[in-house]
Amino acid sequence: QKEVEQNSGPLSVPEGAIASLNCTYSDRVSQSFFWYRQYSGKSPELIMSIYSNGDKEDGRFTAQLNKASQYVSLLIRDSQPSDSATYLCALGAGKSTFGDGTTLTVKP
Amino acid sequence: DVKVTQSSRYLVKRTGEKVFLECVQDMDHENMFWYRQDPGLGLRLIYFSYDVKMKEKGDIPEGYSVSREKKERFSLILESASTNQTSMYLCASSTGGLLSLVSLRYEQYFGPGTRLTVT
Numbered sequence: 001q002k003e004v005e006q007n008s009g010p011l012s013v014p015e016g017a018i019a020s021l022n023c024t025y026s027d028r029v030s031q032s033f034f035w036y037r038q039y040s041g042k043s044p045e046l047i048m049s050i051y052s053n054g055d056k057e058d059g060r061f062t063a064q065l066n067k068a069s070q071y072v073s074l075l076i077r078d079s080q081p082s083d084s085a086t087y088l089c090a091l092g093a094g095k096s097t098f099g100d101g102t103t104l105t106v107k108p
Numbered sequence: 109d110v111k112v113t114q115s116s117r118y119l120v121k122r123t124g125e126k127v128f129l130e131c132v133q134d135m136d137h138e139n140m141f142w143y144r145q146d147p148g149l150g151l152r153l154i155y156f157s158y159d160v161k162m163k164e165k166g167d168i169p170e171g172y173s174v175s176r177e178k179k180e181r182f183s184l185i186l187e188s189a190s191t192n193q194t195s196m197y198l199c200a201s202s203t204g205g206l207l208s209l210v211s212l213r214y215e216q217y218f219g220p221g222t223r224l225t226v227t
Contacts, residue, residue: 032214032215034215034216036218042220042221043198043218043219043220043221044151044198044218045218046215046216046217049215088150088151090216095139095141095153095156095164095166096216098150098151099150100148100149100150101150
């Protein structure tokens with residue numbers, strides 16, 4: 001079993017909808033969780049970090065963390081075609097462990 | 109803004125050549141990392157360094173070595189390139205040093221990547 005599991009997708013949503021990306025992990029001691037966005041042919045860029053149980057909102061993005069259930073999710077509200085990318089979940093700071101990513105396509 | 113640069117965006121080398129990939133960051137970060145990314149295999153950590161002249165093996169160090177003589181620069185070396193090392197290579201940096209390896213809050217910043225083809 002991988003330490004970080006993500007649905008590979010592809011996940012397709014219409015423009016304006018909510019996209020929900022999920023990530024489960026096996027390391028109970030991790031305290032830092034990150035979401036990176038990677039456009040095709042580009043390198044990952046950090047979009048959200050979360051360290052405590054609950055929700056963290058930043059613009060159209062909301063990260064949700066549930067340490068008891070060992071999952072972290074990313075919600076993208078009012079999805080735009082420019083959100084089409086692969087989203088990587090990562091846990092642990094310094095030397096992070098990355099999931100394989102979920103590819104999101106937002107259709108106009 | 110954090111800036112991580114890599115010496116080449118695209119590189120083509122022949123089997124058996126010695127290959128150097130350079131990475132420079134300008135934010136005085138302690139930690140630096142080298143990954144390779146392949147379709148279906150995700151990001152895999154090759155080596156990382158949490159201080160000058162310090163290095164630690166990642167998940168797939170075989171066939172690679174690294175050098176960190178200055179804080180801002182981290183080099184990845186393929187001693188004798190092989191076709192199975194054709195990949196996208198990504199460098200990253202983060203602050204925190206050795207303490208950041210114990211679950212503290214330091215996200216990574218990535219360079220633009222080097223797409224290496226070994227023929």
